[in-house]
Amino acid sequence: MTKLLLGAEAIAQGALDAGISGVYAYPGTPSTEITEFIQRAQRDPGKTVRSAWSTNEKTALEAALGMSYAGKRSLVCMKHVGLNVAADPFMNASITGVHGGLTIVVADDPSMHSSQNEQDSRVYGKFAMIPVLEPANQQEAYEMTRYAFELSEKSRLPVMLRVPTRLSHSRSTVQRGEPRGQNPLNPSTEKGQWILLPANARGNYQRLLDKQEELVALSESSPFNWVKRWSNEETNNITGVIAFGIAYNYAMEVIRAYHLPVEVLKISTYPLPKNLVNRFIEKHNTLLIAEEGYPVCEELLKGYRGDNALRGRLDGTLPRTGELSPGLLAKALGVETSEPNAVPAIVKGRPPMLCQGCGHRDLFHALNEVMAAYPNYRVFGDIGCYTLGALPPFNAIHTCVDMGAAITMAKGAADAGMRPAVCVIGDSTFTHSGITGLLDAVNDRSPLTVIISDNETTAMTGGQDSAGTGRFHDICRGIGVAEKHIRTLVPLKRNHEENVKVLREELEYEGVSVIIAQRECVQTAKRKRKKA
Amino acid sequence: MNKNIIIAGVGGQGILTIAAIIDLAAMKLGLHVKQAEVHGMSQRGGAVESHLRLSSEEIFSDLIPLGKADLILSIEPMEALRYLPFLAPDGVIVAATEPIENIGNYPDREKVLETIRQSAQHLLVEAEPLAREAGSARAGNVVMLGAASPYLGISAGQMEGAIARFFGRKGDEVVEMNINAFRLGRAQAIKKDETNQ
Structure with a gap:
């Protein structure tokens, strides 16, 4: 059965065919489509894979670990920065190990197409000392996801599958294999494994260290790593390329197009297959290391004293930042290509913008009018569509750091004496990581105004369910915000004067106040109308 | 057979629909397909593009x-x-002439068209009137697919079959409207070709 699938969808199909009982995830570009594919597949009758969105990546990973404890296979998906949120269970799940297979998909975003950094998740994989798999194409994304579950059950460790944006969001044909059934309910009977008291944890950690040799051996014999030459000419001293994951595609594209006498070692599994890599390095006098992301392996192979035969991102043969491309590989391999056409000067930038009719727009208009009364004012912002409020014509927010940071940074600024301390956070970001910060502010009586711009969805990633819809007033009251300082407004032009008044009143209040600016996302509303 | 196609537009114009139709036709012909897309932030009214690669041999890079x-x-x-x-x-530009002026500094439309004319072989098509003629102002993307169809390396019949399969779920009327849009676009390309000869 052949289907045209996004890399993300190939992973989802692989997980379904591997017999998962659940997927746990919080939306995040470029990982969202994995969970969405599984959710669509569950609409058919008789499907039993649980797939609703989690509140954040930490709750997702912990729930997946619980499903693994119960003996079943579970999948967790997140974008790279989501793994920062889930870092605590991530690091400790490598110490407990797993029972049912557990695969953690992390979608990295080199070049930061939709992200605030381009951190390389392979560093986390090495940090936790778990196997990391890095497919090069959609077919491998499918096969390696299935393999990840086998490897997880075999090694009794969580396995990370790492994909970059370019694979997650690119389609190609995928050949499916025979689906496997789900594991039966079979809770772990191990005791010490799951109770990470120091005495147990020390033993578990030693066992994790002892497994490393076996993991390297699995890499040595992995069918996902291989050596390839395009031309059959026997030439001595030809250049070698060690290409990791998707970098293999760019290397092969160039080698084929220009008939380069270059030999490629493709690596898709970590820890590195040490002998395979050493043998390859010894065979070549000149080597290019091509990695999509940080120069993680380049640094390792080059060593502290620096092996000058190894070229790559560290010596400028490839750029230190951003995603790779065929053009960059061609240049690194010494291909002389003609200068491409320039982009004509007449072409202007077309950045993304808030939709026409979006409630965030009306909120920012009202907020800007109110804030204008304060000299040198600042508004703390957060992550979502409303981050676009930082751009003209709004210029309404002054920070965007990480999920939930609007509230806690505004609190810290209030503690330092900034008045008024104001922040804007979306509904889904608030439940993801904002509630605990608000509790801190309440407990500390920090004078702070939190504006929850509630469009009843996780809009930026395409309109997924938001964890707290309809309950923000109750949540804020429950954690101790005074009832009369929880105000709700509807950001519409016709309510402008009234909204300005509400904002002004709460900004002047010397305590914690919450303003819930509530209006459905115009994109969600449009989709609902289409369906009806 | 080896075709590299960049499909471009502004978020919401339906470029992924065009790509999906070409994919269907290419797969039916047993070609290899890779199609890199833009998801996420840029879809909010920003510039979007898709890299579509068709080939009778294995395709390595997702990017052209x-x-x-x-x-x-x-x-x-x-x-x-x-x-x-x-x-x-020796590449060709096939572009709709209607600008989406959602930015403050959008350049003069005539200058944009003139730059296209000077840059490469080109076919400029006023897509919107043709889309309306076909039955829906929103079918401009399929009009443009028709206009580009002589350059795809896939026959018009194969393309129309793919359109029928793609829109089939939505009923005969929608299929027929889109086939009309495709044909009106294609006629522009053929007319230009005849003028040149």
């Missing part, structure tokens, strides 16, 4: 190398020029 695109198919004139570095020396 610079200077290797046979065709830039753009639903918006300025967006066609944004991807000029990808166009091969």
